[in-house]
Amino acid sequence: MTRSVSILGSTGSVGRSTVALIEEAPEGAFRVEALVANRDVARLAAQARRLRARLAVVADASCYRALRQALSGSGIGAAAGPEAVVAAAARPADWTMAAIVGAVGLPATLAALARGGVVALANKESLVCAGEIVLATARAAGATLLPVDSEHNAIFQALEARGGAADPYATVEKIVLTASGGPFRTATLAQMAAATPEDAVKHPVWSMGAKISVDSATMMNKGLELIEAVRLFPVPEGRVEVLVHPQSTVHGLVQYADGSVMAQLGTPDMRTPIAHALAWPARMAASVPRLDLVALGRLDFFAPDAGRFPALRLAREALRAGGGATTILNAANEAAVGMFLDRRIGFLDIAAVVEETLARLGAPLAADLPAILALDRAARAEAARIAAERAAA
Numbered sequence: 001m002t003r004s005v006s007i008l009g010s011t012g013s014v015g016r017s018t019v020a021l022i023e024e025a026p027e028g029a030f031r032v033e034a035l036v037a038n039r040d041v042a043r044l045a046a047q048a049r050r051l052r053a054r055l056a057v058v059a060d061a062s063c064y065r066a067l068r069q070a071l072s073g074s075g076i077g078a079a080a081g082p083e084a085v086v087a088a089a090a091r092p093a094d095w096t097m098a099a100i101v102g103a104v105g106l107p108a109t110l111a112a113l114a115r116g117g118v119v120a121l122a123n124k125e126s127l128v129c130a131g132e133i134v135l136a137t138a139r140a141a142g143a144t145l146l147p148v149d150s151e152h153n154a155i156f157q158a159l160e161a162r163g164g165a166a167d168p169y170a171t172v173e174k175i176v177l178t179a180s181g182g183p184f185r186t187a188t189l190a191q192m193a194a195a196t197p198e199d200a201v202k203h204p205v206w207s208m209g210a211k212i213s214v215d216s217a218t219m220m221n222k223g224l225e226l227i228e229a230v231r232l233f234p235v236p237e238g239r240v241e242v243l244v245h246p247q248s249t250v251h252g253l254v255q256y257a258d259g260s261v262m263a264q265l266g267t268p269d270m271r272t273p274i275a276h277a278l279a280w281p282a283r284m285a286a287s288v289p290r291l292d293l294v295a296l297g298r299l300d301f302f303a304p305d306a307g308r309f310p311a312l313r314l315a316r317e318a319l320r321a322g323g324g325a326t327t328i329l330n331a332a333n334e335a336a337v338g339m340f341l342d343r344r345i346g347f348l349d350i351a352a353v354v355e356e357t358l359a360r361l362g363a364p365l366a367a368d369l370p371a372i373l374a375l376d377r378a379a380r381a382e383a384a385r386i387a388a389e390r391a392a393a
Contacts, residue, residue, distance in 0.1 A: 004031045008108050009099035011037040014122045017271045018097050019047050034088040039063045045070035057088045086111045098123045103376050116141040120277040122148040124228045129327045130372050131231040146277040151177045153273035154252030154264035176253040178245040180205045182216040195347040205248040205268045214337045218350050223315025237319050244302040267291050310351045323363035324375045331379035332357035345387050357383045
């Protein structure tokens with residue numbers, strides 16, 4: 001049967017990998033309902049034409065005329081603006097890739113979940129900012145939420161060993177997320193203090209966008225993933241561990257009560273977890289490099305250095321604080337990373353700005369989407385003030 005799909009964030013790295021997998025699949029396996037991008041009109045229009053999408057949407061309303069011109073004569077619908085993005089997410093589709101980076105992707109993710117069907121989640125910020133709302137929306141609509149981050153997808157696969165127990169998590173002792181360690185895994189604090197944006201985005205293993213590459217360098221990405229894991233897989237925060245694994249071959253592990261440890265391995269290529277989600281509950285072929293354990297030779301694991309990478313501690317503290325603390329954590333981090341990429345603050349200032357923002361704003365309740373978005377804006381503004389104060393000191 002043909003599966004109808006929509007891709008929110010089709011021109012980003014995850015979106016492009018999703019498009020590539022659909023193009024590789026046998027003809028008729030997928031029908032594309034909607035493609036959504038921020039403002040990359042040329043790439044979006046080319047994708048829409050190749051995949052014969054029904055609708056293409058740009059979030060930046062100023063790009064509407066250019067998109068219409070790029071799609072002229074194709075019969076593909078065009079729309080623009082934040083409301084059009086949400087409307088595209090709500091269109092009927094069997095499967096939706098939610099890959100819009102950052103908290104800005106939350107409304108579209110919720111719209112896709114409210115429609116039901118399968119939502120493949122690559123927008124970890126949705127669960128970090130509004131975990132209860134996201135999960136409640138999925139439950140109410142009967143939607144299936146599939147994790148696409150390589151680590152959470154690995155855990156999802158490893159948890160298939162739970163069997164049919166009444167409480168499927170009762171025998172899960174520990175969940176382990178792995179981290180590459182990023183470009184500064186062995187760097188000194190002095191080297192990290194002098195790091196430039198160019199240094200921070202040079203990830204040693206993965207090819208990613210600038211924001212997530214910086215998050216990997218600070219290890220905030222692993223802090224966000226820890227929060228996401230606790231919300232996706234209902235185990236206490238203390239039973240979720242992070243280990244540095246430079247080879248990025250073991251993507252996640254689950255330890256069971258009988259001493260068994262189930263691990264998912266593969267080459268570091270996002271097409272693997274995307275293909276798993278795209279074909280679930282079946283599997284599909286993907287032209288990714290195959291893992292050669294003999295050539296690899298070794299698998300190393302290390303505990304993360306809390307002194308050089310305080311982001312993991314901040315994420316755990318925000319999770320324990322409850323309320324809107326994780327919303328504040330994410331917003332302050334997005335703002336601080338943006339300021340670092342703009343060369344307005346230093347690399348080590350990122351975690352410092354986030355920590356101070358959390359200290360000033362606390363953990364106010366944010367029970368609905370408008371309250372969460374308001375808290376997100378307040379945290380960004382506070383982070384900007386803190387950064388300005390640090391620059392003036």
